[in-house]
Amino acid sequence: MSIFKQHKHIETNVFFLAVGILLCVIVGGLVEVVPLFTIESTIEKVDGVRPYSPLEQAGRDIYVREGCYNCHSQMIRPFKDEVERYGHYSLAAESKYDHPFQWSSKRTGPDLARVGGKYTNDWHVRHMINPRDVVPESIMPGYPHLMRALDTSTIQGNMKALRVVGVPYTDAQIANAVKDLTEQASSDSPDAAVLKSYPKARMGDVDGDPKKVTEMDALVAYLQVLGTMVDFTKVKPEAIRR
């Protein structure tokens, strides 16, 4: 009879059944895993994307710790209305050093993919301490506890771990992490050393106390760099089509 009638032998023989299950799982697994080996080709080739500076990376960890992604996405989709509102659509390349990326999908608050430079540091601090001080209709919780000192003891280990998963931090960048972090949060000199390692980093003290690096300094430095690394006036639209 036809081959479909033979399944009784597979179903009733534990050895054939095990082999059959294994084959199915292998095929299913390959279909899911193999495309990941081609993922490099989905990352657009654009200039400007760099690893986060130590202060920004610390701010990013606070962003994750406080669960900002529960209400804010970082993904401007290629739709007319989103591009009109937030700016150029997000590229895969822009989050290639994010582990994990913060695209998110819940949009209780506005998208933050290009919030960098949109507001002043002062606004961010006021808004973070009590959002209703500046936006009366806001339903965002306040984060006044971010005015406490930033724990810088973990940043080097953090950067080393990121290097293992592919973020190209150099030995010098890791060695200078705390120095770079402190400089970014206190100096606003355009010749600062941190700017050579991390161009376009938003310099300066944001919380009104240049002597103390707070979690607020870190979070605002992170928010201010979001979406600012790529200069889209120099990107050809055809080159980033996928």
Next chain:
Amino acid sequence: MASMEKDSVSGQMTTGHEWDGIKELNTPLPKWWVYVFWACVLWAIGYWVAMPAWPTPSGYTQGMLNYSSRANLDEEMKAQKAGRSQWVAKLQAATAEEIAKDKTLLNYALAGGKVAFGENCSACHGAGGVGVPGAYPRLADDEWIWGGTLADIEQTIKFGVRNAHPDSRQSEMLPFGTGDALAADQVSQLADYVLSLSSKTPAAGSPGEALFAERCAACHQEGGVGLKDLGAPALNNNIWLYKGGKDGIIAQMTKPKHGSMPAWTERLDAGTIKMLAVYVHSLGGGK
């Protein structure tokens, strides 16, 4: 194994499986379901051929329709820009008076400006430009720090205030009474005089008046009318950006606060900035 047989109740065949006397019916799937299933399979095959589908080592299969959401978006944006361009060109060329006269153009600018204001400006300046006391100026009144003409407003939106942009509006109030020759009682006298200016009854002949002429009038001008070119606010009214009253004036005199505004020319196109300027100009105090 039991044989397949016709079930007498349902009239369907059994599968031949039997457990404890219970036999399994082999009822065929409804015809409509089977057709939909095969149609879906055919659709999927057609989709693979027509649309981007399978990953390949160097990218992915492009599909025969050459579909790209990003290319479509570029087209849509181009069409939108073309649709707006005649209005934007008109707006760019028009003066404030001309825009005010041309009702269609005005309505276009106000509608577009309102949307852009809500997204970009209201975070600081508040919905409708009410401002935040002690932090961000109110735009819905006729008190302007950097000027309230359409051109002034456009300039401020484009380049911002005290930011890193080379064309940004820049000014800095010097601290008085901390480190310079002004003594504490002189600071107090000055504050009294500034307070008298704001109440419209300047204390003529007071020691504060002489101090004001010497220290403050270069920027804030005689009588405290302010100087827009330097962003020196008028002091002869009761509108205070930071804090009114004598303690507020002394605080700003001794430890001046300075606000900052981003340059929007890098983020918004010229047409949107012009619409924003028209909108802000219309909020209540356009000069």
